[in-house]
Amino acid sequence: xxxxxxxxxxxxxxxxxxxxxxxxxxxxxxxxxxxxxxxxxxxxxxxxxxxxxxxxxxxxxxxxxxxxxxxxxxxxxxxxxxxxxxxxxxxxxxxxxxxxxxxxxxxxxxxxxxxxxxxxxxxxxxxxxxxxxxxxxxxxxxxxxxxxxxxxxxxxxxxxxxxxxxxxxxxxxxxxxxxxxxxxxxxxxxxxxxxxxxxxxxxxxxxxxxxxxxxxxxxxxxxxxxxxxxxxxxxxxxxxxxxxxxxxxxxxxxx
Amino acid sequence: xxxxxxxxxxxxxxxxxxxxxxxxxxxxxxxxxxxxxxxxxxxxxxxxxxxxxxxxxxxxxxxxxxxxxxxxxxxxxxxxxxxxxxxxxxxxxxxxxxxxxxxxxxxxxxxxxxxxxxxxxxxxxxxxxxxxxxxxxxxxxxxxxxxxxxxxxxxxxxxxxxxxxxxxxxxxxxxxxxxxxxxxxxxxxxxxxxxxxxxxxxxxxxxxxxxxxxxxxxxxxxxxxxxxxxxxxxxxxxxxxxxxxxxxxxxxxxx
Numbered sequence: 001x002x003x004x005x006x007x008x009x010x011x012x013x014x015x016x017x018x019x020x021x022x023x024x025x026x027x028x029x030x031x032x033x034x035x036x037x038x039x040x041x042x043x044x045x046x047x048x049x050x051x052x053x054x055x056x057x058x059x060x061x062x063x064x065x066x067x068x069x070x071x072x073x074x075x076x077x078x079x080x081x082x083x084x085x086x087x088x089x090x091x092x093x094x095x096x097x098x099x100x101x102x103x104x105x106x107x108x109x110x111x112x113x114x115x116x117x118x119x120x121x122x123x124x125x126x127x128x129x130x131x132x133x134x135x136x137x138x139x140x141x142x143x144x145x146x147x148x149x150x151x152x153x154x155x156x157x158x159x160x161x162x163x164x165x166x167x168x169x170x171x172x173x174x175x176x177x178x179x180x181x182x183x184x185x186x187x188x189x190x191x192x193x194x195x196x197x198x199x200x201x202x203x204x205x206x207x208x209x210x211x212x213x214x215x216x217x218x219x220x221x222x223x224x225x226x227x228x229x230x231x232x233x234x235x236x237x238x239x240x241x242x243x244x245x246x247x248x249x250x251x252x253x254x255x
Numbered sequence: 256x257x258x259x260x261x262x263x264x265x266x267x268x269x270x271x272x273x274x275x276x277x278x279x280x281x282x283x284x285x286x287x288x289x290x291x292x293x294x295x296x297x298x299x300x301x302x303x304x305x306x307x308x309x310x311x312x313x314x315x316x317x318x319x320x321x322x323x324x325x326x327x328x329x330x331x332x333x334x335x336x337x338x339x340x341x342x343x344x345x346x347x348x349x350x351x352x353x354x355x356x357x358x359x360x361x362x363x364x365x366x367x368x369x370x371x372x373x374x375x376x377x378x379x380x381x382x383x384x385x386x387x388x389x390x391x392x393x394x395x396x397x398x399x400x401x402x403x404x405x406x407x408x409x410x411x412x413x414x415x416x417x418x419x420x421x422x423x424x425x426x427x428x429x430x431x432x433x434x435x436x437x438x439x440x441x442x443x444x445x446x447x448x449x450x451x452x453x454x455x456x457x458x459x460x461x462x463x464x465x466x467x468x469x470x471x472x473x474x475x476x477x478x479x480x481x482x483x484x485x486x487x488x489x490x491x492x493x494x495x496x497x498x499x500x501x502x503x504x505x506x507x508x509x510x
Contacts (some may be wrong), residue, residue, distance in 0.1 A: 019310075025466060027305045028435075030481070036310070041284030048439045050282045052317075053310035055274075057467075062307075079378050086446050086467040087457050123446040159471045180283075186412070191341050194377040201272030211280060212315075213340040226285070 011175040014075035018065050019053040022081035023158055026055050026088055034160040035080045042167045048076070049175025058082055063094035071098070071152050076174065081158025083126035083148075095150050096132035102218040103130040103203040108137055108146065140169040181207055183239040188253040190214065194223055194246075201242040205229075208238040221252045257366070266430040269330035272298055274308040274323050277336035277346055278413055282308055290335045297422045302431025313337055318349035326353070326407050330431065336413025338403075340379035350405050351387035357387045363392055364402065395424040436487040438494040441476040441507040445469065449478055449501075456497040460484075463493040476507045492500040 021040055025031040036053050042180035043050045051074055056062045063082070070077045082091035096103045110129040113121055121129070129138070138154075147169050148155040156166050187194065189216050202210050209228040215221055225242060229235040243251060274294050280286040291308050298305045311317045318337070325332045337346035351358045358487060365384040368376055375385070386392070392401035395408075400422050404408040411421050442449065446469050457465050464483040470476055480497060484490040496504060 025468065025481075026291075027295055028307065028483070029292060029299040029305075030437075032292045033467075036281075037284060037287045044284040050284075050310060053282065055308035057306060060376065084446050084454055084467070084469065085450055088466055107307055122447060122450070124450040159469065161471045181303055182285075191339050192377060195340055195342075195377070195379040198341055209279065212339070213280065213286075214339060214414065216416045226280075228283070 005015065011037055011173060013121060013177055014048055014174055015177055016074040017076045017078065018070040018074045019050060019071055019184065020063070020077060020079040021053065022063055024057040024088070025080075027057055035163045038160070038164050038167060039080070042170060043176075046171065046174060047066055047179045048174065049176070052158070053165075058088040058090055060090040060097065061093060061249050062093045064097040067098035068152055069094060075152060077153045078156055078170070079153060080156050082097060082112050083155060083157055084233045085127050091155060092132070092148070093131055095135075095148075095153060096151075099132060099134070099150060100188075101133040104133050105129050106131045106135075106137065110144065137170060137172060140172055144170055146205065152162075176188055178230060181229050181235040183235045183254065185225050185226045185239060185243060185254045186247075187223050187246065188221060188226065188250045188252060189246070190222050194225070197242055197245040198225065201238055204241060205234070205238040210238065257284055265427060268432055269303055269429055270304050270432055271329040271339065272305050272331045272333065273325040273329045274467060275304060275314065275334040276310045276333060276419060277318055277334060278310075279312040279334075279343070282312055290411075290413070290418045293419050293460060294333055294335070295307060295414070298431075299423060299435060301426065301429060302434045303429065304431070313343040313345055315345040315349045315352065318346060319352040323352035330407060332408045333411055334408060334424070335411050335418055338381060338412055340411060341381050346386060346410060347403070350390075350403075350408060350410065351406075354387060354389075354405060356388040359388050360384050361386045361390075361392065366401065375426040379383060385492060393424060396425055398424055433443065433485060435483055437481060437483050437487070437508065438490045438510045439477050439479055439481045441502065442499075443477050443505045443507060444501070445477050448481065452497055452500040453480065455500065456493055460493040462490070463495075464494065465491055477495070 018128055019036055021036060028032050040050050054066050079091055082089045106129060113129055117125055131148050132150050136146050137152040138149050139146045143165055146201045147166060154164055179207055191212055198212060207229060211226040213224045215224065227235045227238040239254060274291055276288055281288050309321050311321055332344055334341060337344045361384060368380045368384055372380055380433040386403050387405050389481055390403050390405040392403045393404050398420055402421060419467060427477050446467055453467060468479045482490045482493040494509065
């Protein structure tokens with residue numbers, strides 16, 4: 001309990017986040033991105049609001065411009081991809097450019113590479129020892145290789161399995177101001193029929209985010225309506241308000 | 256043959272595209288996006304370069320700002336989502352705001368809604384008859400409901416099944432300047448070992464886009480190297496140049 005509480009206190013509290021997904025293969029349709037959804041679900045569970053996600057190709061200038069734009073508008077940015085040793089891995093270079101600092105050899109990274117691969121390090125490994133001046137190296141019990149964090153930008157790898165592994169480091173270090181509370185109702189009515197009740201509940205609950213999602217080619221329900229709020233009581237109240245105006249035969253289930 | 260050639264001539268030629276994926280549920284991790292990959296693959300096959308993709312929540316101001324930014328930097332923008340009748344469907348409003356024009360009832364849309372649902376149209380259906388002033392309605396043989404195109408912004412629905420259906424309209428009306436040619440080699444070497452050969456081929460073929468993709472937890476190969484060019488001859492030449500410097504035992508296959 002004490003250790004848990006201690007860990008909680010040490011986490012940095014952030015409200016908003018953005019994702020920067022880097023890789024020409026994601027925009028050419030060669031590869032289907034998996035990382036946005038993993039990140040979104042992780043941040044949601046932490047109570048951090050992901051407000052924007054941007055996909056760009058492996059181009060240093062474009063990546064640097066995005067980093068600059070995103071890092072100035074949200075509390076924390078997570079990049080994915082472009083951090084290997086090859087010519088198309090330019091995220092670290094772009095990061096240095098975005099913050100207008102040089103790349104420097106980091107003794108901690110160099111030592112890790114030397115212990116793994118022996119001396120002398122090839123050009124490829126030398127490149128992997130670089131970080132922008134002023135970057136933090138965030139370590140974790142679970143993940144051996146440290147994560148580069150430059151100001152509010154966390155640099156995560158593109159390979160989905162390693163990306164998901166690294167999310168443990170995010171969970172160890174960051175949290176939102178409080179959890180999100182969600183309720184949902186599945187109904188047999190379409191959005192057009194639901195609009196009057198939806199509009200009424202939206203008007204009565206300005207602090208609840210109400211979402212309406214029609215289902216296509218699934219006959220178990222037609223529309224899912226979600227209620228997201230900062231407290232369970234508020235989410236519940238909005239759901240109950242909405243259901244009260246709905247014929248009970250049209251409600252498939254709530255969750 | 257004549258009809259085919261006629262069809263080809265009538266397509267508008269565009270070089271670059273961007274995607275705007277709209278929906279709070281995509282950023283909260285509730286829903287996994289499927290549309291970016293479908294769009295990317297479709298554009299790739301048409302020879303159109305997708306240079307950027309942005310995910311935003313259902314907020315009119317944020318969507319309008321993105322539409323404005325994207326439509327001024329690429330030839331064509333495709334939005335996905337936010338076009339139903341409910342309060343959280345604000346793409347059409349955002350589109351009008353982005354181009355600073357009013358929303359008007361479109362007679363063609365109203366007629367379609369009346370023929371489907373009869374008079375009088377409910378508030379929900381009335382909303383679905385609106386389009387920004389000056390928008391085109393792009394029809395298609397395959398898809399009954401017309402697609403709203405405002406200047407260079409194509410408005411597509413968010414539901415993946417309907418989104419994919421609507422891509423037929425895109426294929427009917429747009430094409431790139433020419434097809435892309437891709438080759439790939441799968442090797443047993445890791446990126447660090449491949450770096451010298453990669454750098455040499457990249458330097459010798461400045462017009463070929465060379466990508467290097469390590470595979471994780473798959474033992475059939477370690478790295479996939481791709482060569483993308485405007486001609487088959489150029490893609491082939493780069494692949495051959497690269498393979499020439501590779502021990503043949505390390506090449507799993509080429510494609």
